[in-house]
Amino acid sequence: MTAPAPHIEVEGVTLAYGDFVIQHDLSFRIRRGDVYIIMGGSGCGKSTVMRSLTGLLAPKTGRICYDGTSFWETTPAARAETMHRFGVMYQSGALWSSMTLSENVALPLEQYTALSAEQVRAIAAYKLALVGLRGFDDFYPSEISGGMQKRVGVARAMALDPDVLFFDEPSAGLDPLSARLLDELILALRDSLGATMVVVTHELASIFTIADDAVFLDPETKTMLTTGNPRELRDHSDIPKVRAFLNRGAP
Amino acid sequence: MPPPRAELGPVQDGRARLRLTGGWQIHGQLPAVEAVSARFEAEPGLKSLGFEVEGLTGWDSGLMSYLTGLIDRCQQRGIAVDPAGLPEGIRGLLRLAYAVPERPGARRTEKRVSFVQQVGEQALALTRSTGEIMAFLGEAVLALRRLFTGQARFRKADLWLTVQEAGADALPIVSLVTFLVGLILAFIGEAQLAQFGAKIYVADLVGLAMVIQLGAVITAIVLAGRTGAAFAAQLGTMQVNEEIDALRTLGIAPMDFLVLPRLLALILMTPLLAIYADLMGILGGAFVANVAGDITLSEYFIETQQAIGWNHLIQGLISATVYGAVVTAIVFIVMAAALLTVIFNALGL
Numbered sequence: 311m312t313a314p315a316p317h318i319e320v321e322g323v324t325l326a327y328g329d330f331v332i333q334h335d336l337s338f339r340i341r342r343g344d345v346y347i348i349m350g351g352s353g354c355g356k357s358t359v360m361r362s363l364t365g366l367l368a369p370k371t372g373r374i375c376y377d378g379t380s381f382w383e384t385t386p387a388a389r390a391e392t393m394h395r396f397g398v399m400y401q402s403g404a405l406w407s408s409m410t411l412s413e414n415v416a417l418p419l420e421q422y423t424a425l426s427a428e429q430v431r432a433i434a435a436y437k438l439a440l441v442g443l444r445g446f447d448d449f450y451p452s453e454i455s456g457g458m459q460k461r462v463g464v465a466r467a468m469a470l471d472p473d474v475l476f477f478d479e480p481s482a483g484l485d486p487l488s489a490r491l492l493d494e495l496i497l498a499l500r501d502s503l504g505a506t507m508v509v510v511t512h513e514l515a516s517i518f519t520i521a522d523d524a525v526f527l528d529p530e531t532k533t534m535l536t537t538g539n540p541r542e543l544r545d546h547s548d549i550p551k552v553r554a555f556l557n558r559g560a561p
Numbered sequence: 562m563p564p565p566r567a568e569l570g571p572v573q574d575g576r577a578r579l580r581l582t583g584g585w586q587i588h589g590q591l592p593a594v595e596a597v598s599a600r601f602e603a604e605p606g607l608k609s610l611g612f613e614v615e616g617l618t619g620w621d622s623g624l625m626s627y628l629t630g631l632i633d634r635c636q637q638r639g640i641a642v643d644p645a646g647l648p649e650g651i652r653g654l655l656r657l658a659y660a661v662p663e664r665p666g667a668r669r670t671e672k673r674v675s676f677v678q679q680v681g682e683q684a685l686a687l688t689r690s691t692g693e694i695m696a697f698l699g700e701a702v703l704a705l706r707r708l709f710t711g712q713a714r715f716r717k718a719d720l721w722l723t724v725q726e727a728g729a730d731a732l733p734i735v736s737l738v739t740f741l742v743g744l745i746l747a748f749i750g751e752a753q754l755a756q757f758g759a760k761i762y763v764a765d766l767v768g769l770a771m772v773i774q775l776g777a778v779i780t781a782i783v784l785a786g787r788t789g790a791a792f793a794a795q796l797g798t799m800q801v802n803e804e805i806d807a808l809r810t811l812g813i814a815p816m817d818f819l820v821l822p823r824l825l826a827l828i829l830m831t832p833l834l835a836i837y838a839d840l841m842g843i844l845g846g847a848f849v850a851n852v853a854g855d856i857t858l859s860e861y862f863i864e865t866q867q868a869i870g871w872n873h874l875i876q877g878l879i880s881a882t883v884y885g886a887v888v889t890a891i892v893f894i895v896m897a898a899a900l901l902t903v904i905f906n907a908l909g910l
Contacts, residue, residue: 419587422588423587423588424588424590425587425590425591425623428593429591429593429626432594432626432627432629432630433587433622433623433625433626435626435629436622436625436626436629436630436658437622439629439658439659439661440654440657440658442660442661443661444658444661444662444663444664445663445664446664468622469622470587471587471621471622491660491661494657495657498653498654498656498657499654501650501653502649502650502651502653502654503621503650
């Protein structure tokens with residue numbers, strides 16, 4: 311039996327700002343429909359890896375392929391085409407402050423679909439309901455709490471039913487119940503839409519609940535230490551650093 | 562892919578089934594919920610709604626938003642919805658969408674505001690903001706008093722950084738604008754004065770206009786647009802990042818720590834920039850007089866020297882210092898300019 315072709319393939323990627331190397335020699339594969347965790351201690355470059363996966367930072371060396379096509383070596387137009395199939399949730403929501411929540415979610419729909427204004431509004435309302443914000447359509451981002459802003463960020467990321475959803479620290483700053491709701495949402499979306507989920511996080515509870523596969527980045531050696539299912543890595547990894555991280559420091 | 566269709570089947574014992582067929586994607590066209598919900602009117606006996614999805618070839622949020630819209634309308638009419646006929650994925654998403662009940666009072670009803678009410682609200686807002694500006698000015702004056710009594714606390718490094726931002730960094734734009742103003746003044750003046758054979762007085766015209774008023778006013782307006790806006794952006798960002806709250810909780814007055822260095826920098830730099838602006842304006846005038854009016858540079862500068870007295874320069878410098886202090890709003894600069902002109906006239910300067 312041959313394994314299905316990976317959805318996202320990272321081959322020998324080095325990421326740097328100018329000459330300052332953030333991470334080097336990263337190679338991992340993300341299967342379609344997996345919840346894939348990019349984890350590691352603070353400052354190891356998790357978010358930078360996500361930036362290069364989402365088209366914001368070109369890798370210094372190496373290739374990132376989506377469905378076998380090299381993402382950074384293609385034309386800007388083709389790259390933009392691929393990026394339309396992404397949804398990205400940023401760490402602090404990154405909502406447009408001059409628009410209502412409904413308008414925030416509706417903007418990508420207005421830009422890329424031919425739906426009527428009423429249908430766009432209905433879809434925006436449904437997306438807000440999915441993240442537990444029924445009826446908040448006409449609020450402005452400044453009128454809701456940080457945790458709610460984060461959830462609106464998720465709603466906006468899924469506006470166009472993307473193939474790949476990226477989450478940057480989704481559960482940081484959320485109360486335990488909302489964090490669990492978000493985890494459930496990630497799994498439900500994956501199950502119902504078959505989308506691939508790439509999650510940057512270091513919240514262990516969330517990692518063990520949702521992860522299918524993961525890559526562990528190390529801030530000291532500036533490269534990946536291992537890949538695999540976090541639950542198995544926690545119990546069976548032969549790298550002490552990885553086991554310590556996943557066991558909260560306990561050996 | 563066949564187009565999306567929703568057909569309500571016959572009602573039997575208060576139950577009916579909605580048959581969903583075709584591809585329900587947001588990138589295609591979607592039917593309106595009203596087409597089905599309008600049928601509810603005609604079927605008062607309908608108590609429960611089920612689903613049939615045999616012909617459903619594809620779906621995404623397009624179908625989901627249709628279903629949530631339909632369920633909301635069913636709930637309004639007391640029709641029970643039985644999702645059993647729907648695929649597991651859709652049922653899961655519906656469970657999520659209805660997991661958190663709508664918070665009572667969260668939904669806003671759109672309210673129309675009459676024109677008169679709008680005018681009234683604007684007027685009230687204007688009084689409020691005028692009050693706020695006055696309070697700010699008052700606090701700034703108090704902060705200046707604390708500065709002179711040695712009680713104000715701020716970092717000297719901040720002052721010098723702001724001096725550079727407000728002063729040296731503004732040189733290019735001030736040069737450009739005032740050189741052009743001098744150029745235009747000379748160009749228009751030269752054409753008029755040439756009719757009386759008095760071309761050489763272009764130097765007096767440009768020199769006096771720049772030194773007494775224009776150099777200071779143009780510098781102040783450039784600073785209000787450039788530096789004032791930059792300050793507003795800096796302080797606004799600090800407010801959002803809770804940096805100002807952090808200062809307050811440490812017992813450091815934001816007025817002293819943030820506003821005072823900026824105010825001082827502007828009061829110090831505006832007169833200096835104004836002198837520089839005067840010079841650039843005179844250079845612009847000299848350029849035109851030389852090229853278009855056949856007046857030599859030395860003739861021009863001797864005439865300028867004779868026209869401008871110390872009293873003119875002092876007027877310009879006092880104006881510039883005052884504008885520097887009120888650079889926060891262009892309105893204030895204009896008001897101050899008018900006021901100063903009256904005062905200088907009365908003093909006979």
